[in-house]
Amino acid sequence: MSSPTFEITKAATFDAAHHLPAGGPVGSPYTRLHGHSFRVEATVRGEAQPPVGWVADLAELESALRAIAGELDHGLLNEKPGLESPTLERLCLYFADRLGPAFPGLCRIVVSRPTINESCALVLDRGNGEA
Structure with missing residues (x-):
């Protein structure tokens, strides 16, 4: 039996x-300055690692995720x-590029x-945590 794979988020x-920059849809309201509340989720996949028995430290993942969100806030x-x-697509890539090096099991970013x-x-x- 193989080791179970977990996902933490x-x-x-x-x-x-x-x-949206110039060149976007003509007459679109998206080209005007506006704001949103965003939520970002990061998921790391892998086997539970000794000695603790977790995929990754959830506190470290949370700290890294909040630091990046804080730069944008x-x-x-x-x-x-x-x-x-x-x-939204570029925001996903932005978070993935910054989290990937510290979390090689990074498998999913959702920005909403x-x-x-x-x-x-x-x-x-x-x-390898790359797209």
Whole structure:
């Protein structure tokens, strides 16, 4: 029998403003500056590791996730390198790029805007944490 595989998930929230850059849909309200409340979830997959018997330290995952969300909180997303066009897809990549090195089992990032029922999921290669 093979060892069981587990998935652990932590979430964080942040509020930020953004707009789609010029060249987006003509006449779209998305090109005007506006803001959202965001929720981001990070999932790490793997076997329970000795000596503790966990996939990863949930407190470390939470701390890393909150630190990244804190960098974005109450800011203009367009000003962050890599988020010049701050779509949900790019936000997923932003979090994955920053969490991946510390959490090689990172397998999924979900960024959502709960108040408007929108979300995007990035599923990562299980083996190395890269898309």
